[in-house]
Amino acid sequence: MTLIKSISGIRGTIGGKPSDNLTPIDAVKFAAAYGSWLKERTEGDSVKVVVGRDARISGEMIQQLVMNTLIGLGIDVIDLDLSTTPTVEVAVPMEKANGGIILTASHNPKQWNALKLLNEKGEFLSGSDGAEILDMAEKATFEFADVDSLGNIKPATHYIDTHIEEVVMLPLVDAKKVSEANFTVAVDGVNSTGGIAIPRLLKRLGVNVIELYCEPTGNFPHNPEPLKEHLTDICQLVKEKNADLGIVVDPDVDRLAFISEDGEMFGEEYTLVACADYVLSKTPGNTVSNLSSSRALRDITQKHGGTYKASAVGEVNVVQLMKDTNAIIGGEGNGGIIFPELHYGRDSLVGVALFLTYLAEKKMKVSELRKTYPSYYMSKNKIELTPELDVDKILKDVEEKYGSEEVSTVDGVKIDFEDHWVHLRKSNTEPIIRIYTEAGSQQKADEVAQKMISEIKEIANLV
Numbered sequence: 001m002t003l004i005k006s007i008s009g010i011r012g013t014i015g016g017k018p019s020d021n022l023t024p025i026d027a028v029k030f031a032a033a034y035g036s037w038l039k040e041r042t043e044g045d046s047v048k049v050v051v052g053r054d055a056r057i058s059g060e061m062i063q064q065l066v067m068n069t070l071i072g073l074g075i076d077v078i079d080l081d082l083s084t085t086p087t088v089e090v091a092v093p094m095e096k097a098n099g100g101i102i103l104t105a106s107h108n109p110k111q112w113n114a115l116k117l118l119n120e121k122g123e124f125l126s127g128s129d130g131a132e133i134l135d136m137a138e139k140a141t142f143e144f145a146d147v148d149s150l151g152n153i154k155p156a157t158h159y160i161d162t163h164i165e166e167v168v169m170l171p172l173v174d175a176k177k178v179s180e181a182n183f184t185v186a187v188d189g190v191n192s193t194g195g196i197a198i199p200r201l202l203k204r205l206g207v208n209v210i211e212l213y214c215e216p217t218g219n220f221p222h223n224p225e226p227l228k229e230h231l232t233d234i235c236q237l238v239k240e241k242n243a244d245l246g247i248v249v250d251p252d253v254d255r256l257a258f259i260s261e262d263g264e265m266f267g268e269e270y271t272l273v274a275c276a277d278y279v280l281s282k283t284p285g286n287t288v289s290n291l292s293s294s295r296a297l298r299d300i301t302q303k304h305g306g307t308y309k310a311s312a313v314g315e316v317n318v319v320q321l322m323k324d325t326n327a328i329i330g331g332e333g334n335g336g337i338i339f340p341e342l343h344y345g346r347d348s349l350v351g352v353a354l355f356l357t358y359l360a361e362k363k364m365k366v367s368e369l370r371k372t373y374p375s376y377y378m379s380k381n382k383i384e385l386t387p388e389l390d391v392d393k394i395l396k397d398v399e400e401k402y403g404s405e406e407v408s409t410v411d412g413v414k415i416d417f418e419d420h421w422v423h424l425r426k427s428n429t430e431p432i433i434r435i436y437t438e439a440g441s442q443q444k445a446d447e448v449a450q451k452m453i454s455e456i457k458e459i460a461n462l463v
Contacts, residue, residue, distance in 0.1 A: 005137075007130025008316070011105055011114035014058045022113055027062050030115055031069040031101070032144075033137035037129075038098050039073065047075045047151075050091045050118075052083030052159070053103035054251045055192040055216035058113045062103050066115065067153055074145030077153045082216055084193050084253035085116065086347035087163045091156070092122035093343075104252035107225035110218060123344050124316045160193075163349060164201045166342055172282055173353040174360070179206025181360035186246040186259070188234040189214040190224045194249035194348065201349050202247075205356060210241050226250055226257040226335060228265045239263040245359075245366045247352060254346035255335040258355065260366040269294040269333040273373055275351055276329045278358035279339070280304035285328035288321045290314070291414045292423045292436045293333030299374045312411035313425060319344045333378075379445040381453060382432040389460055391426050391433060397459045398424060398452075420444060422452050 002021050003012035010030045012022030019026065038047050051067055053059040059082075067077045078095050080088060085102050092100040098120050105112035117125050117133065125133070136142075145151070168175050185207050189195025195214030202209045212234055213221045223230040226248045238246040238259045245266075246259030258266035258274075266274075273296045276287055280301065287301045290313045298308040311321040318338060322330045331338045336346030339354070362369060385391060399413045406416040412425025412434075420439035427434055435452055439445040 005134055007127045007134070008124055008314070009114055009116040009130075010137075011108070011112065013111045014113060015111075022062075024061070024065050027065045027115065028069045029140060030133075030137050031066040032073065032140075032142045033133050034099070034101065034115070034117055035070045035073040035075050036142050037133050037136055038075070042098050045074075047073075048078065048095065048097040049075055050078045050080060050088055050095055050097045050100040050156075051103070052080035052088040052091070052100075054084070054253075055082055055195075055218045056105065056110055056113055056220075056251060057218040059103055059218065062113050062115075066101055066103065071151040071153065072144045073142070073151065074149045075151040077151060078156045079153050080159050081155070081157050082193050082196065083159060084163075084197050084349075086254055086343070086345050086349060087159050087197070089118060089122040089343050089345040089347075090163050090166060091159045092118055092120065094159075094162070095156070102252065106252050107250040107255065109224065110220050121344070123319060126316065160197050160200065164197070164204055167201065167347075167349045167353045168204055170339075170341060170350070170353070172279060172341075172357065174357045175205050177360040178353075178356045181356075181363075182206075182208070183244045183356065183359070184208040184210065184241065185356075186210040186212060186234055186237050186241060186243045187214060188212045188231065188246065188248045189216075190220050190222070190226075190249070190251055191215055191217045192220070192224070192251035192253075194251070194253040197253055197349060198247055198249060198352060201352060205353065207356070210237065210243060212237055220251070224251050226255055226268065231257070231259070231265070235259055235263040235265070249348045253348045256337060256348035256351040257335050258366060260370060262367050264367065266366060266370055268335040269376070269378060270296065270370060270373060271335045271351060271355070272329075272331045272333065272337055273297050273300055274358065274369060275337050275339075275354045276300055277304075277373070278354055278361075279329045280306060283328055286325045288318055288325060288327045288330035290318055290332050291408065291411050292425070292434070294376050294378065294438060295421070296374045296376050297333075310408075310410075314411075315346060317411075375440065376438050377440070377442040377445045379435075379437045379442070379449040381435040381437075381449050382427075383435065383453060383456060384432055394433070394456060394459050395424060395426075398456065401455075420448055422448060424452070424456075 100118035102116040301308040337351035
């Protein structure tokens with residue numbers, strides 16, 4: 001089964017049989033359910049939806065299916081075409097639309113695609129809203145519009161530029177200071193829409209840009225998840241060209257990683273830490289990240305006199321806790337920056353602009369900035385699941401075994417030890433248990449992870 005239905009949308013591989021994979025029939029059914037749900041909760045006759053996509057090969061096909069399904073329901077479509085996830089999120093309220101659909105499978109390989117669904121604020125749907133749509137898709141009781149009531153498509157391909165201007169206008173973004181720093185920056189756009197948006201933003205900020213894999217062909221030149229093992233080309237390019245830093249984004253541009261001038265990873269977890277350090281230095285306040293994110297954000301927040309809180313994994317959970325605690329910046333340790341002053345969504349464009357402003361102000365190399373932060377090292381592992389395994393029982397057994405430690409069950413099981421932590425959780429999008437650990441050295445983080453994997457295998461009789 002490679003069709004995964006969750007409250008955040010529908011994700012699957014292209015081709016195959018309906019209901020097993022993301023086929024045209026599944027795309028139409030799910031778009032029809034979302035459109036019907038919007039119509040039910042909208043007063044008056046007019047419903048409007050913003051649609052955008054990343055550059056993956058199946059994107060245009062899925063987009064046409066989705067947009068024409070919405071038209072068939074009598075819904076008007078604002079067509080952003082090639083876009084980014086944060087750009088669609090920004091466009092929804094600007095267009096006073098009732099919702100938005102982003103066609104992207106994020107960091108998944110090219111055979112995957114997905115429909116990500118937004119509400120009228122341009123934010124991901126709540127769990128209850130997502131569940132309603134899944135139920136409607138299952139029942140398939142759709143009522144399409146008659147010939148005189150069909151919707152229309154309005155092209156709006158200017159929104160990446162509009163988004164860039166919104167970022168540059170933020171009070172904490174200083175384009176003049178960045179331009180005067182005369183940075184040279186290498187960009188890996190993984191041949192998706194980051195290759196359009198990030199170089200354009202950098203040029204707007206007066207930065208010299210070296211482009212790598214910035215043609216939006218959808219043929220990803222490496223695994224599109226921005227992890228160290230996939231980024232050897234840009235690490236090498238940064239050193240060869242004597243660039244001040246490298247910037248890497250995933251296909252839909254909501255995850256951001258930096259490469260230091262020496263060709264080393266700045267650390268995906270530290271993208272948020274650095275941006276938060278800058279924001280908190282100007283406007284002290286609270287922060288939020290998820291339970292699988294680094295302790296470094298907590299340390300930085302406390303340094304600036306703020307309060308740090310951890311949410312369950314998932315952007316919608318981070319956003320809700322940010323609202324509840326009036327956090328001024330937050331996000332996820334996978335390089336996702338949420339800066340509410342622009343919008344409540346992970347946004348690599350905002351992250352790039354804040355980071356470069358801070359770097360220009362600090363007048364230090366990226367590697368030097370990295371050394372100013374607490375050194376934590378993470379190990380991210382996973383165990384493949386088989387259908388007969390009772391995952392909840394496994395997690396319960398682990399929780400009981402470590403009952404004397406500080407344990408959180410907000411999302412899976414997180415065990416906080418004095419000098420390290422372990423977080424175990426079921427993935428919402430893949431049939432796996434994720435095992436995240438963090439400690440003061442990479443060796444310790446890896447050792448803790450392997451110990452936990454062995455314990456889980458023993459509990460599950462997989463040894």
